[in-house]
Amino acid sequence: MLPRLLFSFLLLAFSCPLLAQERPFEGYWTGYLTQEEGGFRPKYYFELRLQQQGNRITGVSYASVEKIYAEFALEGEVTGSQVAFKENRMVRYTRLEEMSWCFKWGTLKLVKKGKAWILEGNWEGKSPFGPCIPGKVYLVKTPPKV
Numbered sequence: 233m234l235p236r237l238l239f240s241f242l243l244l245a246f247s248c249p250l251l252a253q254e255r256p257f258e259g260y261w262t263g264y265l266t267q268e269e270g271g272f273r274p275k276y277y278f279e280l281r282l283q284q285q286g287n288r289i290t291g292v293s294y295a296s297v298e299k300i301y302a303e304f305a306l307e308g309e310v311t312g313s314q315v316a317f318k319e320n321r322m323v324r325y326t327r328l329e330e331m332s333w334c335f336k337w338g339t340l341k342l343v344k345k346g347k348a349w350i351l352e353g354n355w356e357g358k359s360p361f362g363p364c365i366p367g368k369v370y371l372v373k374t375p376p377k378v
Contacts, residue, residue, distance in 0.1 A: 256342055257315050258284040261351055263371035265295065265336075271365040272331050273297045280317075280351070280371060284310065293319055293336070300326045302333040313342045315351070334364035340371070349373040 265278040275297075282291040289308045294301065302325035308317035318337035325333055334357030343350045351371040357364035 255284040256349070257282050257289055257310055257351075260374050260376040261371035262374045263351075263369070265355060265369045266367040268365050268367055271367065278369060278371065280306075281376075282315075287311070289315055289317065292323065293317075295333070300328060300331075302327070304335065314353075315340050315342070319357075332359040332361055334359045336364075338369060340369055 259282060261280040261282065263278060265276050266274060267276070277294075277296045279294045280291060281294075282289050287310045289306075289310060291306055293304045293306050296302075303323040304319035305321040305323055306317050306319045308315055316337070316339045319335045322333065322335075327333060336355045336357040338353055338355035340351040340353035343352065349372070351369065351373075353369055354366060355369050356366045
């Protein structure tokens with residue numbers, strides 16, 4: 233009985249990382265995005281909640297600065313260790329009178345740094361007023377909020 237349990241445990245232990253890697257982009261990612269000089273603010277809190285099915289991703293992005301925020305639905309495509317995303321619908325938001333939120337798109341690369349999984353890359357965007365000042369994204373895979 234003990235050898236059978238040991239074998240089952242070892243099989244589970246070695247297959248879990250492989251199963252997790254079938255959908256490496258899926259999950260909860262938190263960090264920040266930057267906006268180059270001339271943007272509303274130079275740095276925003278940013279998170280992605282992604283589901284992955286094969287090469288396709290869907291999910292939600294959330295950006296905030298001070299007490300204002302925007303949440304967007306998004307979709308995209310995985311190619312190797314990169315994911316291209318595009319926000320397609322604003323779900324909810326608050327804003328100041330003198331600003332407008334950007335619908336963002338970009339390509340993020342999946343990198344392992346130590347024990348952490350990182351998504352990083354560049355973003356561009358468009359608001360009702362025209363092109364947005366672009367920036368960078370830096371996210372760390374995080375356990376989901378309870």
